[in-house]
Amino acid sequence: MEKIATSNLKLGIICGGQLGKMLIQEASKWDIITYTLDADENCPAAGISSVFVKGSNFDYDAVYNFGKLVDILTFEIEHVNVEALKKLKSEGLNIVPDPHVLELIQDKGLQKCFYRDNGIPTASFDLFGCKKDIFNAINENRVKFPFVQKLRKGGFDGRGVAVINNLGEVDKLLEGPSLIEEKVVIEKEIAIIAARNQKGETKCFPAVEMVFNEHANLVERLVCPSSLTPELNSEAEALASKLIESLDMAGLLAVEFFVDVNGQLIVNESAPRPHNSGHHTIESVTTSQYEQHIRAILNLPLGSTSLISPSVLINLLGEPFFDGPVFYEGFSECLAIDGVKIHLYGKKIARPYRKMGHVTVISQSLESANKKADKVMSLLKVKSWKN
Amino acid sequence: MEKIATSNLKLGIICGGQLGKMLIQEASKWDIITYTLDADENCPAAGISSVFVKGSNFDYDAVYNFGKLVDILTFEIEHVNVEALKKLKSEGLNIVPDPHVLELIQDKGLQKCFYRDNGIPTASFDLFGCKKDIFNAINENRVKFPFVQKLRKGGFDGRGVAVINNLGEVDKLLEGPSLIEEKVVIEKEIAIIAARNQKGETKCFPAVEMVFNEHANLVERLVCPSSLTPELNSEAEALASKLIESLDMAGLLAVEFFVDVNGQLIVNESAPRPHNSGHHTIESVTTSQYEQHIRAILNLPLGSTSLISPSVLINLLGEPFFDGPVFYEGFSECLAIDGVKIHLYGKKIARPYRKMGHVTVISQSLESANKKADKVMSLLKVKSWKN
Numbered sequence: 001m002e003k004i005a006t007s008n009l010k011l012g013i014i015c016g017g018q019l020g021k022m023l024i025q026e027a028s029k030w031d032i033i034t035y036t037l038d039a040d041e042n043c044p045a046a047g048i049s050s051v052f053v054k055g056s057n058f059d060y061d062a063v064y065n066f067g068k069l070v071d072i073l074t075f076e077i078e079h080v081n082v083e084a085l086k087k088l089k090s091e092g093l094n095i096v097p098d099p100h101v102l103e104l105i106q107d108k109g110l111q112k113c114f115y116r117d118n119g120i121p122t123a124s125f126d127l128f129g130c131k132k133d134i135f136n137a138i139n140e141n142r143v144k145f146p147f148v149q150k151l152r153k154g155g156f157d158g159r160g161v162a163v164i165n166n167l168g169e170v171d172k173l174l175e176g177p178s179l180i181e182e183k184v185v186i187e188k189e190i191a192i193i194a195a196r197n198q199k200g201e202t203k204c205f206p207a208v209e210m211v212f213n214e215h216a217n218l219v220e221r222l223v224c225p226s227s228l229t230p231e232l233n234s235e236a237e238a239l240a241s242k243l244i245e246s247l248d249m250a251g252l253l254a255v256e257f258f259v260d261v262n263g264q265l266i267v268n269e270s271a272p273r274p275h276n277s278g279h280h281t282i283e284s285v286t287t288s289q290y291e292q293h294i295r296a297i298l299n300l301p302l303g304s305t306s307l308i309s310p311s312v313l314i315n316l317l318g319e320p321f322f323d324g325p326v327f328y329e330g331f332s333e334c335l336a337i338d339g340v341k342i343h344l345y346g347k348k349i350a351r352p353y354r355k356m357g358h359v360t361v362i363s364q365s366l367e368s369a370n371k372k373a374d375k376v377m378s379l380l381k382v383k384s385w386k387n
Numbered sequence: 388m389e390k391i392a393t394s395n396l397k398l399g400i401i402c403g404g405q406l407g408k409m410l411i412q413e414a415s416k417w418d419i420i421t422y423t424l425d426a427d428e429n430c431p432a433a434g435i436s437s438v439f440v441k442g443s444n445f446d447y448d449a450v451y452n453f454g455k456l457v458d459i460l461t462f463e464i465e466h467v468n469v470e471a472l473k474k475l476k477s478e479g480l481n482i483v484p485d486p487h488v489l490e491l492i493q494d495k496g497l498q499k500c501f502y503r504d505n506g507i508p509t510a511s512f513d514l515f516g517c518k519k520d521i522f523n524a525i526n527e528n529r530v531k532f533p534f535v536q537k538l539r540k541g542g543f544d545g546r547g548v549a550v551i552n553n554l555g556e557v558d559k560l561l562e563g564p565s566l567i568e569e570k571v572v573i574e575k576e577i578a579i580i581a582a583r584n585q586k587g588e589t590k591c592f593p594a595v596e597m598v599f600n601e602h603a604n605l606v607e608r609l610v611c612p613s614s615l616t617p618e619l620n621s622e623a624e625a626l627a628s629k630l631i632e633s634l635d636m637a638g639l640l641a642v643e644f645f646v647d648v649n650g651q652l653i654v655n656e657s658a659p660r661p662h663n664s665g666h667h668t669i670e671s672v673t674t675s676q677y678e679q680h681i682r683a684i685l686n687l688p689l690g691s692t693s694l695i696s697p698s699v700l701i702n703l704l705g706e707p708f709f710d711g712p713v714f715y716e717g718f719s720e721c722l723a724i725d726g727v728k729i730h731l732y733g734k735k736i737a738r739p740y741r742k743m744g745h746v747t748v749i750s751q752s753l754e755s756a757n758k759k760a761d762k763v764m765s766l767l768k769v770k771s772w773k774n
Contacts, residue, residue: 005718006772007735025412028435031731048415048435286726286749301723308695331392336688339673346418348394362673385393 003071004298007031011294012070014057016045018345018355019076019274022282024048026290037066044346060084067093074251074297076273078106079154096198096297097251097272104247105272109152109179115267118246120239122267123258125181127152131173134180138170146183151176184266188259190226191277194240195292198250198299203292204237205285205305208277208313210256215320215353221373222277222313223366224284228259236265243270252293254278276315280360283341284311310366312373316357318350322384326350328357330379337372339363342380350384357382390458391685394418398681399457401444403432405732405742406463406661409669411435413677424453431733447471454480461638461684463660465493466541483585483684484638484659491634492659496539496566502654505633507626509654510645512568514539518560521567525557533570538563571653575646577613578664581627582679585637585686590679591624592672592692595664595700597643602707602740608760609664609700610753611671615646623652630657639680641665663702667747670728671698697753699760703744705737709771713737715744717766724759726750729767737771744769 003009009032013020016038024034024045036049039056046052053069055062057077063084067073072094073085085099104110115122126143128134137143145167151160151174162172163183189212193205209226210219228236236257244253254275256268278289287295287303295302316328326348334340344357359376363369390396396419400407403425411421411432423436426443433439440456442449444464450471454460459481460472472486491497502509513530515521524530532554538547538561549559550570576599580592596613597606615623623644631640641662643655665676674682674690682689703715713735721727731744746763750756 002719005715007713007715007731007733021415024435025415028408028412028733029728029730031733033434047420047437048411050434295722300719303722304725306725326394328392328394332389332687335682335690338691338693341416343416344394344418346394346415 004030004032004300009033009072009298010035010070012037012066012073013045013049014063014066014073014075014080015077016040016043016049016052017076018044018343018357020045021048021345022279022343023076023274023290023293026288027294029291030294032294035066035070037062042348047346057081064088067095072096072297074273074293075102078102078271078273082106097249101247101249101251101272105270107152108150108155108269109177111269112179112181114246115243118243120243120246120267121265123148123181123184125179127177127179129177131175131178134173134178135170138167143180144182147180148183149173149178149180151178153177184258185261186258187261187263188227189256189268190228190236190259191222191254191256191275192236192240193252193254193275193278193281193289193292194244195252195289195296195302195305196244196250197296197302200245201302202241202244203302203305204240205278205281205289205292206307207233207236208280210277219276220315220317222280223370224280224311224313225307225366232259232263232265239265239267243267247272250299251296252278252289276355276358279343279358280311280313281305282343283360283362284309309362309364310369311363312361312366312369314359314361314373314377315355316344316359316380316382318352318354318356318382320352322382323351324349324384326356327383327385329381329383333379334359334376337361337375339369339372340376350382354382391417391419391687396420396459396685397422397457399424399453399460400432400436401450401453401460401462401467402464403427403430403436403439404463405431405730405744407432408435408732409666409730410463410661410677410680413675414681416678417681419681422453422457424449429735434733444468451475454482459483459684461660461680462489465489465658465660469493484636488634488636488638488659492657494539495537495542495656496564498656499566499568501633502630505630507630507633507654508652510535510568510571512566514564514566516564518562518565521560521565522557525554530567531569534567535570536560536565536567538565540564571645572648573645574648574650575614576643576655577615577623577646578609578641578643578662579623579627580639580641580662580665580668580676580679581624581631582639582676582683582689582692583631583637584683584689587632588689589628589631590689590692591627592665592668592676592679593694594620594623595667597664606663607702607704609667610757611667611698611700612694612753619646619650619652626652626654630654634659637686638683639665639676663742663745666730666745667698667700668692669730670747670749671696696749696751697756698750699748699753699756701746701748701760701764702742703731703746703767703769705739705741705743705769707739709769710738711736711771713743714770714772716768716770720766721746721763724748724762726756726759727763737769741769 067088454475
């Protein structure tokens with residue numbers, strides 16, 4: 001008998017940030033008992049998780065002991081102690097996605113090699129052990145400017161990445177094992193979230209187009225549907241499906257693409273979990289990415305990914321110069337605009353560019369959703385009431 | 388400064404059934420700190436409420452002490468100790484809807500008098516102090532068969548109501564202060580949920596049409612949009628708005644109407660809270676009834692009530708003859724049908740006709756939603772794995 005059908009399924013989630021929180025909001029609809037592991041007892045998910053366990057995702061014992069409490073284990077972040085996951089798996093725990101996927105994705109070098117070896121188009125690259133090796137390669141003309149350096153491990157939200165346009169910028173190079181890749185001349189950036197269950201059923205969410213805040217190197221606005229041509233859209237969906245199948249994984253895989261100036265699709269990177277580029281699905285797609293993640297990891301039939309309504313998503317980032325207890329300026333005013341759906345993650349301290357929430361604007365046309373989003377961006381500011 | 392905009396608002400909810408649970412799911416999106424009072428620590432809302440307080444909604448001290456913990460107090464049930472609420476209000480607590488509304492609604496006699504005195508059409512009625520008074524009235528030919536008897540206080544989900552078709556059925560009469568009203572010959576039953584904030588802004592959700600399970604006297608299927616003519620629909624919305632304004636209340640008011648065989652609208656009863664007839668709004672209306680309740684009680688602008696998609700809602704009732712730990716037969720199979728949204732409330736014990744969850748089916752047409760709902764009803768059964 002399926003445990004979920006008896007209201008007795010214990011789902012463990014490693015880390016309790018906003019992704020974990022929104023996953024729990026969906027899980028509670030099916031009366032799944034949620035366990036959350038996080039080092040911070042004030043993390044967004046702590047308040048609504050059935051059980052909160054304090055502990056670090058990096059710590060072997062914390063992850064191992066947490067896994068012993070649950071029937072099935074998943075994660076909302078790539079940075080998890082994989083050795084503990086492997087040990088739990090060897091003892092029979094159902095971990096989805098599988099630890100081997102996490103291990104691959106944690107290392108951007110392995111990730112790039114996997115793309116290359118499986119016919120997934122990606123920017124050409126080389127691996128380096130340390131900064132000095134890159135200097136040597138530059139001196140020997142084995143590296144062409146401009147290029148992008150990415151640390152193989154530990155990067156997140158734009159950290160661990162350096163863009164080196166010319167010799168004068170080499171002091172920006174980061175220390176540690178890294179890859180460098182040619183700097184793609186980007187026409188647009190899109191993301192597609194693929195879902196797959198253990199039966200091998202695969203579905204893609206509609207592509208979203210990303211607009212960046214250049215100061216913070218964070219996505220600021222995500223638009224769905226994207227402006228991809230039907231042909232490129234089909235190609236991107238086929239690539240996302242191919243990638244999740246090649247990884248032989250169950251769960252969600254968020255695949256970020258560049259479209260270069262020649263109209264070529266290039267996979268930038270991917271993440272085996274719910275993703276910032278899928279928040280809008282809560283309101284604008286028949287099945288949200290969070291519900292789909294639960295369906296996928298529990299080997300249930302995947303839900304429809306048909307678009308209900310065009311949407312524009314804005315990340316609510318902390319305003320520059322504000323650092324302290326959060327205050328959401330313009331909150332009421334934004335609620336007066338039809339189709340504005342505000343999500344506050346529950347981080348009590350605002351910091352410059354910290355992701356504090358998001359707003360999804362749904363409307364009958366993308367044009368009107370974008371206009372409403374402009375208004376929201378001009379009104380809603382994440383500040384602090386103590387400076 | 389608004390407390391909600393600082394992530395520091397403590398919202399108290401009296402009772403933690405499914406309505407409280409779904410209210411908390413919405414509240415968590417705005418990082419509202421939720422406190423739940425319920426006599427049962429395994430109630431549906433307990434697991435996701437920020438703070439759970441064990442205590443009875445009927446108990447003066449429990450309600451009073453609970454009110455002292457929060458910034459604003461609301462309820463998901465009419466049966467609350469009003470004396471405690473009045474005391475809290477006199478000490479300055481913000482209670483929404485106001486205790487005077489609850490006091491009126493708790494007493495179906497007062498409720499009916501209010502309709503009559505405020506020009507709201509309702510079935511003609513008389514008040515009685517006890518069963519004996521009704522017998523006397525019958526003997527004196529002051530009462531005509533068939534009629535409906537409703538206990539003035541304590542009824543819920545069809546309990547506290549007796550339908551007396553002829554003299555041979557008078558042994559079904561209930562003891563206690565009651566009203567009797569003429570039995571309306573019902574053509575259809577509809578419900579409209581009105582919302583109002585303290586600024587006086589009022590909005591109605593689209594009318595839903597109710598189909599009953601005759602065995603259990605519980606709503607089994609709710610269809611939106613209803614089959615009301617545009618004229619009757621406008622009239623029903625105008626009546627719901629008039630009623631919430633006459634009550635001078637903030638919050639939600641669910642108004643249940645009969646349409647009689649002459650096409651006349653008759654208000655049956657109303658409830659000042661989220662309502663079973665509004666569950667579908669989570670998926671099928673721009674603003675859900677739960678978000679709207681929060682907007683209304685916090686005096687925020689009301690959200691759009693435009694219909695996104697036709698919907699059919701099914702209440703998941705415990706199957707007859709099953710009493711024990713719950714098992715949801717057909718759960719996976721139903722998830723394979725596009726547009727099927729399952730909500731399990733988290734009641735661990737199934738009992739015959741107990742409301743255990745609901746399913747909202749959204750589809751592009753009502754016809755196709757109804758067909759999918761037929762399939763869900765044939766597949767999904769609330770049983771128990773121990774008999």
